[in-house]
Amino acid sequence: MFRVQVRSKETAVSDQSKLTPLQAAEARRLAAEQAKANKVPQARSEEEKAARKERVTKAKDALSRSVGIKGDHVAGARAAIKTYLQRLNEPNQPDDARFEMLIEAPFKAPEKKKTNGPRF
DSSP states (O other): OOOOOOHHHHHHHHHHHTTTTTHHHHHHHHHHHHHHTOOOOOOOOHHHHHHHHHHHHHHHHHHHHHOOOOOHHHHHHHHHHHHHHHHHTTSSOHHHHHHHHHGGGGEEEEEEEESOOOOO
């Protein structure tokens, strides 16, 4: 009888998990170098640059104005603005209406929920 060894994806993954921490770090470093070497620079038009610059200015202004505001909604809104600024180079950016909502969120208190139950 013949024995056939079949290597599945699970065994390939287990082989990678057997790397020492030093080997894993070296593999990550080499992969990052290769990705950096193959990176294609993005060419943005002057119009796109101006729009991005304006959005960054508005976002930073909203962050600075919302420093002293109190409320449960403020912390989440400020975190959303900070996340927007951190992910500025990612391809999926909010449209203009959504961006304006993001900028105004710290200054607008959310509407209170209406209850239909009995009031005491």
